[in-house]
Amino acid sequence: MEANRVYNFNPGPAMQPLEVLKEAQAEFLNFGGSGESIIEISHRAKEFDAVLNQAKADILELMKLGDDYDVLFLQGGASMQFAMVPLNYAVDGKVGNYVVSGSFAEKAYKEADLLGVGHIAASSKDVDFRHIPTQDEIKLSDNAAYLHVCYNNTIYGTEYHYIPETGNVPLIADMSSDMLSRPLDFSKFTLIYAGAQKNLGPAGVTVVVAKKDFLAKSPKTIPTMLRYSIHAEKNSAYNTPPAFCIYMVGKTAAWLKAQGGLEVMAERNAKKAKLVYDVLDNSDGFYKGHADKDSRSFMNVTFRLPTEDLEKKFVEEAKAHQLCGVKGHRSVGGMRTSIYNAMPMEGVERLADFMEKFKKANA
Structure with a gap:
């Protein structure tokens, strides 16, 4: 990741491929x-x-x-x-x-x-x-x-x-x-x-x-x-x-x-989504996903924490770890992490690691 750039999990405007930004620049x-x-x-x-x-x-x-x-x-x-x-x-x-x-x-x-x-x-x-x-x-x-x-x-x-x-x-x-x-x-x-x-x-x-x-x-x-x-x-x-x-x-x-086309992107996106969903599913209820498992999105992972105070703390600490835009939509609250094509695997790995550590510190 480039210096001074964050991992942008906003739902849109969203993270763009770094190579594309550099070409345009x-x-x-x-x-x-x-x-x-x-x-x-x-x-x-x-x-x-x-x-x-x-x-x-x-x-x-x-x-x-x-x-x-x-x-x-x-x-x-x-x-x-x-x-x-x-x-x-x-x-x-x-x-x-x-x-x-x-x-x-x-x-x-x-x-x-x-x-x-x-x-x-x-x-x-x-x-x-x-x-x-x-x-x-x-x-x-x-x-x-x-x-x-x-x-x-x-x-x-x-x-x-x-x-x-x-x-x-x-x-x-x-x-x-x-x-x-x-x-x-x-x-x-x-x-x-x-x-x-x-x-x-x-x-x-x-x-x-x-x-x-x-x-x-x-x-x-x-x-x-x-x-x-x-x-x-x-x-x-x-x-x-x-x-x-x-x-x-x-x-x-x-x-x-x-x-490599859409086949390669699908494989990457499935792996990225699995990292986050695995944290949700193995959190003993600390993280609760919104979507039913058979309807889960590969692009937007939505979940709640036990309290709204913990959700606010999650957003603040995530930002300190260069993980931005994780707050959920105002109509449903909680968290939303958008992991579109341009989000690199390293960003999702860092998010999953942060989620594990946040749970251990706050459960």
């Missing part, structure tokens, strides 16, 4: 010999076109998707997608179906409900979002436009370990917290979106990966900036795109390829 003042920074170069320039198109190609390669899929770089965060999805696709008498498995899944549903086109197909709210609803729990409406799932629930520390079967109904996923963290059969999804600030790059850009023919279906009755079809036609440059963020997402995708 080295070429920040003079991108590609242009004499300009990437943040100064025109978004219409061929140099920026090359950056954007390479990022798209690398993302599709990592996901093993063909040319029937496209990649868009949009703004407004994943939260904007909560509205864009129903505006574009819950039309002609059809309604969006939602699995409500956490806070952001519920927010997505509420946007559709606000538009009068939302249906809850399954929910785990009654058990405090401790598990991911099973396939058998999902009940699609007869007029389903799509099924929307939030694939990883950052606040509650749960994650899908199966891909829902929807028949002919399009499957849409918010993958903000686990995008490109493991291989999946991404061809089973019609549209995937992710806020970049967790696993993909800095805050400020949302990555959308979707079937081209689905993107083309936007109604012309909704505002231009909210139509997927417009952004697809203009290659994400209908208006000035977040150039630096796209550049950083491209750098991150290239880094993932250099690491």
Whole structure:
């Protein structure tokens, strides 16, 4: 680890690969010999076109998707997608179906409900979002436009370990917290979106990966900036795109390829998560995980300590050990350690060691 840098367990904006940060630093003042920074170069320039198109190609390669899929770089965060999805696709008498498995899944549903086109197909709210609803729990409406799932629930520390079967109904996923963290059969999804600030790059850009023919279906009755079809036609440059963020997402995708791809990342992420979960499971109840074991996230480990005073002490002492951002979301309290792709094994080893020592000193 570089001197004066900490292990950042924040859920987002999150830790970025050090190699990517160094590359961006080295070429920040003079991108590609242009004499300009990437943040100064025109978004219409061929140099920026090359950056954007390479990022798209690398993302599709990592996901093993063909040319029937496209990649868009949009703004407004994943939260904007909560509205864009129903505006574009819950039309002609059809309604969006939602699995409500956490806070952001519920927010997505509420946007559709606000538009009068939302249906809850399954929910785990009654058990405090401790598990991911099973396939058998999902009940699609007869007029389903799509099924929307939030694939990883950052606040509650749960994650899908199966891909829902929807028949002919399009499957849409918010993958903000686990995008490109493991291989999946991404061809089973019609549209995937992710806020970049967790696993993909800095805050400020949302990555959308979707079937081209689905993107083309936007109604012309909704505002231009909210139509997927417009952004697809203009290659994400209908208006000035977040150039630096796209550049950083491209750098991150290239880094993932250099690491060995999603198979390698999945192996690393599983090992990192196991280190923390093993501490929880062998703590004699000192640490209590929130998520049911069969729904545990590889990306966000959430847990409580015996008292709130101990939780405050845990946060303070962790920071003194260069372990930052471990405090849980205000809505649930406790601890949350986000161990995304960029978090090195050494950081998780140091966290696990700290947790063991903290328990011995305070149990």
